[in-house]
Amino acid sequence: MSSVRVIEINENISAHNDTAAGKVRRMLTENGTFFINIMSAPGSGKTTLLTALINRLKEKVRIAEMDVDIESTLDAQRVADATGVPSLQIHNGGLCHIDADMTYRALQEFDLKGIELLILENIGNLVCPAEFDTGAHKNIMLFSVPEGDDKPLKYPLMFTVSDIILITKTDTMAYFNFDLEKAEKNIRNLNPDAVILPVSAKTGAGMDALEELLMKEMRQVQHV
Ligand SMILES: Nc1nc2c(ncn2[C@@H]2O[C@H](COP(=O)(O)OP(=O)(O)O)[C@@H](O)[C@H]2O)c(=O)[nH]1
Numbered sequence: 360m361s362s363v364r365v366i367e368i369n370e371n372i373s374a375h376n377d378t379a380a381g382k383v384r385r386m387l388t389e390n391g392t393f394f395i396n397i398m399s400a401p402g403s404g405k406t407t408l409l410t411a412l413i414n415r416l417k418e419k420v421r422i423a424e425m426d427v428d429i430e431s432t433l434d435a436q437r438v439a440d441a442t443g444v445p446s447l448q449i450h451n452g453g454l455c456h457i458d459a460d461m462t463y464r465a466l467q468e469f470d471l472k473g474i475e476l477l478i479l480e481n482i483g484n485l486v487c488p489a490e491f492d493t494g495a496h497k498n499i500m501l502f503s504v505p506e507g508d509d510k511p512l513k514y515p516l517m518f519t520v521s522d523i524i525l526i527t528k529t530d531t532m533a534y535f536n537f538d539l540e541k542a543e544k545n546i547r548n549l550n551p552d553a554v555i556l557p558v559s560a561k562t563g564a565g566m567d568a569l570e571e572l573l574m575k576e577m578r579q580v581q582h583v
């Protein structure tokens with residue numbers, strides 16, 4: 360009996376979150392803001408990659424960034440110091456995810472007028488963030504070479520809900536037993552439509568392709 364209750368509670372939360380996420384997405388689309396949600400395990404290279412990405416794009420596109428963390432302000436500060444774009448740290452009270460209501464509340468803290476690209480660095484976790492639609496137009500996940508090519512088999516939901524999957528730290532490929540073809544096959548089995556892009560924030564490999572892809576996706580949202 361108690362297990363039936365748990366299922367009902369989950370369904371309610373999920374339905375409410377989907378409605379709230381739809382509201383966030385509509386609001387940002389109307390504002391001409393392309394919103395991306397960046398997810399990965401801790402240490403896969405989110406802050407490093409998005410800092411490099413912002414520095415490539417910031418002369419062309421108006422950008423704002425949000426970082427979710429349990430209590431530190433390290434990552435938002437790192438991004439603000441390295442890029443100069445408006446950056447907001449969200450403390451989420453120790454939860455392992457951010458949901459659409461929390462995203463909506465955080466957005467009230469920004470002057471979104473003129474912001475074309477909004478980037479969320481989600482909590483480093485491959486389970487909880489996959490379960491909550493934040494209202495982003497695209498979910499982007501990072502999967503780093505040192506984590507191993509079998510990661511999709513262990514965390515299937517994250518690979519299923521991601522639109523763009525970046526295989527990061529490709530500069531370390533020689534040091535790890537990582538089979539790129541096998542990794543891509545493992546991803547394709549779960550998510551045939553995902554865009555898969557190998558990148559290295561350290562060497563810059565793949566960054567032109569990532570920039571081009573994001574600019575194309577951004578223009579699509581702006582022309583809705
Ligand atoms: N070799 C290599 N190291 C990287 C790369 N990107 C990030 N790192 C390193 O990985 C560690 C974690 O990066 P960070 O951006 O903080 O990951 P996050 O926890 O996902 O935000 C840091 O020591 C980075 O310098 C990369 O492309 N190549």
Ligand SMILES: [Mg+2]
Pocket residue numbers: 405406407434480
């Ligand atoms: Mg980080």
